[in-house]
Amino acid sequence: YAMPLYRQESLFTQSGIELSRTTMARWVIQVSEKFAPLYAALKAHLLEQVVIQADETPLNVLKEDKQCYMWLYCSGADSPEAALPNVKNIALYDYQN
Known part of the structure; x- marks a missing residue:
C-alpha cells in the first residue's frame, strides 16, 4: 500500500520503533538508484x-x-x-x- 513517509514514521513511533522519515526517504532514493538500470531496460522494451x-x-x-x-x-x-x-x-x- 502507498503510504506517505510521515504516516509510516508515526506508525513506527506508536510501535516503539525509532525510524525517521529522513532515513526512509534516503532508503527510497537509494533503492530507486539501484533499480534505474532495470527501469531503463523495461522502458526500452516497452517502446518496442x-x-x-x-x-x-x-x-x-x-x-x-x-x-x-x-x-x-x-x-x-x-x-x-x-x-x-x-x-x-x-x-x-x-x-x-
Whole structure:
C-alpha cells in the first residue's frame, strides 16, 4: 500500500520503533538508484511494443508552485485470451514536475 513517509514514521513511533522519515526517504532514493538500470531496460522494451497506453494524473505537491504529474505508461494485456497475446505486459510510472 502507498503510504506517505510521515504516516509510516508515526506508525513506527506508536510501535516503539525509532525510524525517521529522513532515513526512509534516503532508503527510497537509494533503492530507486539501484533499480534505474532495470527501469531503463523495461522502458526500452516497452517502446518496442506495437501498442503503448499512457495516462497522466495531476498531483498536488507541497511547496511547488507549478502543476506536477504522475505518468503511467503500459502495454500488454491482462489475460492470455487478449487480442494481442504477443505484447508483453509492462507498466512504468514517471513523475514529472
